[in-house]
């Protein structure tokens with residue numbers, strides 16, 4: 001049986017237009033990243049109960065979620081309440097989780113303010129928190145009422161976080177849209193950071209993710225392709241964490257290196273024609289992304305081998321046949 005889940009997205013050029021999306025909800029409780037506080041009045045959220053969190057990976061834990069639940073209770077949030085998450089992926093992951101567990105589940109909506117959030121984290125309903133250094137170990141899948149996407153937030157996004165999102169944007173297009181991929185490379189390599197220039201590409205990428213999730217919410221099949229670049233990307237993040245790297249790659253940058261590795265393996269297996277790896281290397285470099293392992297590759301192979309063991313000897317790996325087409329096969 002084919003089960004399709006509705007994933008609702010709204011796109012806007014103007015911060016002021018969020019208000020009308022909130023009209024149907026009598027009680028709105030905002031959980032937001034303290035770094036984006038300046039946006040709350042611009043979004044028309046003044047006067048609404050609002051709870052700030054320090055959006056870091058260290059704070060993305062069960063204690064922060066518990067404190068937010070306590071705040072909702074103190075504010076008198078009932079089962080009709082809507083939690084509105086305003087922030088990057090850390091914030092939308094936490095707030096979605098809080099909405100999933102508070103009073104056994106209330107509604108929530110996402111207003112992603114980072115590029116990662118707008119093309120990836122704010123869409124698809126994966127919510128959760130970390131357990132010590134293990135990412136997203138507690139969580140649930142719960143679809144937001146809607147995800148409201150406005151590129152105007154990107155004006156204040158730090159460069160390294162913008163780069164992180166660029167990698168996720170490129171990843172999405174490698175999955176199924178070669179033309180958009182080339183447009184994104186051109187735009188990113190021109191170092192044009194004007195939010196308006198990205199509107200159409202963000203919308204395209206967000207719709208691709210929503211469509212994939214709509215077909216396979218629980219990641220039993222198709223949704224796995226979203227993990228392109230993540231096998232080696234996660235291994236890099238793990239390595240940098242255990243070596244307390246002082247300037248680690250962001251998640252997106254690590255995924256970019258992982259995609260280059262995926263291209264190399266795809267050529268080696270004969271899934272892709274020769275030249276794919278070097279094309280990705282050139283394109284990603286032009287966009288300011290890392291392309292080489294920041295550590296000895298052998299050590300990462302050990303991490304991947306460990307993962308493989310944990311998965312029963314095989315990993316579902318996302319190979320690239322060509323830009324715009326991928327396939328999942330055992331590694």
Ligand SMILES: NC(=O)c1ccc[n+]([C@@H]2O[C@H](COP(=O)([O-])OP(=O)(O)OC[C@H]3O[C@@H](n4cnc5c(N)ncnc54)[C@H](O)[C@@H]3O)[C@@H](O)[C@H]2O)c1
Nearest residue numbers: 035088089090091113114116117120121126153156157161
């Ligand atoms: N749920 C999912 O499907 C999914 C998918 C991908 C990533 N994630 C999660 O998302 C997180 C990464 O997302 P992220 O990169 O958005 O992280 P983030 O929330 O930490 O945001 C990155 C940084 O940018 C700041 N920031 C966000 N928007 C800003 C703005 N408009 N102006 C100025 N600063 C701003 C934040 O305070 C933070 O310092 C990870 O925790 C990851 O596990 C979840």
